[in-house]
Amino acid sequence: MIPELERVVEQIAALPGIGRKSATRIAFHFLKQNQEKVEDFLTSVTQFHSKVEYxxxxxxxxxxxxxxxxxxxxxxxxxxxxxxxQPSDIFAIEASGEYNGLYHVLMGALSPLDGIGPDDLRLASLPARVHKHPALQEIIIATNPSIEGNTTANYILSMMAEFKNLKFSRIASGLALGSQIEYADARIISQSLRARTVLE
Amino acid sequence: MIPELERVVEQIAALPGIGRKSATRIAFHFLKQNQEKVEDFLTSVTQFHSKVEYxxxxxxxxxxxxxxxxxxxxxxxxxxxxxxxQPSDIFAIEASGEYNGLYHVLMGALSPLDGIGPDDLRLASLPARVHKHPALQEIIIATNPSIEGNTTANYILSMMAEFKNLKFSRIASGLALGSQIEYADARIISQSLRARTVLE
Structure with a gap:
């Protein structure tokens, strides 16, 4: 293989969900494109990376x-x-059209096995956000229906125990256990928001 | 969705074999990378596109x-x-380790339904290449085991009828009909090269 191809295939194959064969196919796709089309692609990545923040x-x-x-x-x-x-979960929830409230992104879920504890997530700022929004009535915990997501939901419930006037709910898992919100159907998300259950 | 994300997802989803959900996942992957890693990726695509030719x-x-x-x-x-x-077929064949001869890339296969005739392929230069290599004894036709690939093999056989001293062979299709060489296993390619049959 020639070095430029080797390098681009390696870079493309490092993207999530893409193996070496798909990477080669994508590389040849680039080769068929004219200069302008390739630049459009590169610019979109650059702009996204440099102009977007949390x-x-x-x-x-x-x-x-x-x-x-x-x-x-x-x-x-x-x-x-x-x-x-995750921030990407917001897009999936917005696409369901079922929700128009505020969001709070944790940037992960509790996972002791991976060494991810409460301090690694955006948990500490959650009480402050509640204080900032006096109209708040309910916190919907929409972490993934996985062991980590459920653990995180329970953790939030106990750390927020001081807020006696708030209702805490968990989205229903019409979502299969172990699946990810980010990739779920808008209809499934819609249904699981409607069927959310109150946590006691 | 914010415009920079919308744009990059659209660009990534236009790559072969990638849908919108995978594209979103890849976009978020870029966001997690530091500036240097993203530039490595972009440079590899630019270099590949500008420094590689047929x-x-x-x-x-x-x-x-x-x-x-x-x-x-x-x-x-x-x-x-x-x-x-296709040029990419060469990499698959080289990876099999079974072949060390010359190559001739057609840049496609005959497909009357798609309007691809002999003049759209690199067929006209094939006799000239034979004349240029007096040591040549055999032409192995390794077009895909598809209707188009088989049609092309037959076409080559008849257009090269003047070369009475050459042996013409077709790679055996241990490859399932309709599959593509580019994505086949090295072992299957190896086997189909060894079991090639002489065309009469």
Whole structure:
């Protein structure tokens, strides 16, 4: 194999979900494209990487130098706060059309086996967010229906015990155990939001 | 969705074999990488696209400004010439370790339904290549075991009828009908090269 091909295949195969054969196929796809098309692709990656950041407040993705659309006052239903593991979960939930409240991204889930404890997640700022939104009535815990996600949900429930006036709920898992919200169908997400159960 | 994400997901989803959900996952993967890693990726694509070209002689991929390693005299067994559809087929065949002869890339296969006729392929230069290699004894036709690949094999056999002294063979299809050489196992390719049958 020639070195430029070797290198690009290695880089593409390092992307999640892509093996060496798919990577080779993608490399040859690039070769068939004209200069302009390849540059469009490269520019989109550069722009995405350099102009997108996480909101300090809720952890959602936002364009740099713009206000976070999820945190702009008056835009969302401030009686609800939905806790998710990843920023990408927000897109899946928004696509369901079932939810218009606030979000709080943890940037992961508790996983003692992987050495991920409470301090590695955006958990410490959760009480402060509750204080900041006096209209808040319910926290929907939408972590994945996995062991880690369930553990995290229980942890949140106990760390937030002081908020006696808040209702805590967990999205129903019409989602199969072990699956990931990020990749779920909009209809399944819709259903699991509607059928959410109150945590006692 | 924010515009930079929308754009990069659209670009990634346009790559072969990648849907919108995988594209979103890859975009988030980029976001997790540091500047340097993302630049390594982008540079590898740019370098590949700008520094790689097809050899005028055999049609294989080569680094620009370098001689084609498949055409350098004395490097390969010049009694054998293997005809393939795509430059990427060469890598699959080389990986089998079963073959050390010359190559001739057609850049496709005959497909009347798609409007691909003999003039759209690198067929016209095939007789000239035979004349250029007096040691040549056998032409192995390694087009895909598909209707188009088989049609192309038959076409080559009739257009090369003048070369009475050459043996023409077709790789055996231990490969399932309709599959593609590019994605086949090295062992299957190995076996189909060994079991090639002489065409009469």
């Amino acid at each position: 909101c300090d407040e809720c952890g959602a993705l936002k364009s740099r130098h713009l206000h976070c659309s999820m945190c702009t006052p008056g835009q969302r239903n401030e009686t609800l706060l939905c806790v998710v593991e | 050899c005028d002689e055999c049609g294989a991929l080569k680094s620009r400004h370098l001689h084609c390693s498949m055409c350098t005299p004395g490097q390969r067994n010049e009694t054998l010439l293997c005809v393939v559809e």
